[in-house]
Amino acid sequence: METGHDRDHPLHGGMMNTVRRRGDRVVRLAPDHAPALHAFLTDLAATGFTGAPRPLALNPDGHEELTYLEGDVALPPFPAWALTDRTVTLVARLLRRYHDAAAEVPFDPGARWPTALSDPEGGPLLCHNDPCLENVVFRDGCAFALIDFDLAAPGRPRPPPLGRGRPGLLPRPDPGPRVGRRHRLPRRGRPHRLRLLADGYGLSHADRALLPATVVRYNEVSRAFVLDRVERGDPVFTRDLERLGGMARWDRRRDWLIEREPLFLRALTE
Known part of the structure; x- marks a missing residue:
């Protein structure tokens, strides 16, 4: 008998993938380089870094399962708290924590890492490459984790310009873009x-x-x-x-x- 815990629930916000929650895990279509990415994320978790999902399974039907990270994700139309100066600072600190941890984790240089948003010059660590608001989990008022590593690829540890959403x-x-009448970035x-x-x-x-x-x-x-x-x-x-x-x-x-x-x-x- 299927229970509410077992039933899939769609997670909104993604533009390039259909994501569903199933209990304590996320089910989504796996990228082509999923084996190399899963190996990296597993080793990343072993460093003690908790700001990324952990791989749980790669299924024969082409889907992957990852840990579901509890928290708040800002989606359009973005809430006021997501557009504050404090949020910029918090996400920058999360990116630095991730880059410091990723610098200690090897990755497969021969894997077919996506190049769509990657550093054209490559680099020594696996960069996230898509840290938009929709891909940051906030918990207890802090930027807790990055999600959606589909576009991760080798690059240099430098923070990208934090945007209002995906490319x-x-x-x-x-200098003062609007995100709808009720959602404007600060005028500074x-x-x-x-x-x-x-x-x-x-x-x-x-x-x-x-x-x-x-x-x-x-x-x-x-x-x-x-x-x-x-x-x-x-x-x-x-x-x-x-x-x-x-x-x-x-x-x-x-x-x-x-x-x-x-x-x-x-x-x-x-």
Whole structure:
């Protein structure tokens, strides 16, 4: 007899995968590189790092099972608490904890790690590559864990620009983007929040000098990711692209970021 504990419950927020909760575990379609990713996550848990799901099974039907992490995940339309300066700092600290732990864990260099949002130059540790709000679990008011490691790949331990959502949700080329009438980012602007990200992560002075150019590169990588999904006929990304003005919006975003690189640099280093 099936009980409520055994029944699957859909988990909302994902754009690229269907995720279901089954009791104390999550069931989802496994990525092609799941064996290598599961080995990494298992070894990561062995270091004492609790901010990532633990693999439980790879099933013959192509699905994987992972531990379900209790907590709150911010989904669009984002609640006010998810858009505060404090959240930027908390997520930056979580990323630093993850990178410090991941630096101690080997990964299979021969695995077919996804390149969609990866560091073009590769790197010494397995980076998450998609730490948007929908992929962070908050518990007791703190950023507790990262979820959805499908896009994890070798990279350099540097915090990416923390966005409002996945690359499929096109950003506005201005310092105070709206997320709907009831969801606006603080008016202090992106230089201030970029500084919070760097401070929370504990970024070195040398890496702070490189961060504005990293933001520009991340925008280009995200643009290519969205374009690829649209060309593959992905209905979710196609709909978002049409709704938010097409690829030209990414180009305006790029120009805006390049124009403001000196402003970002001053905010990070002075």
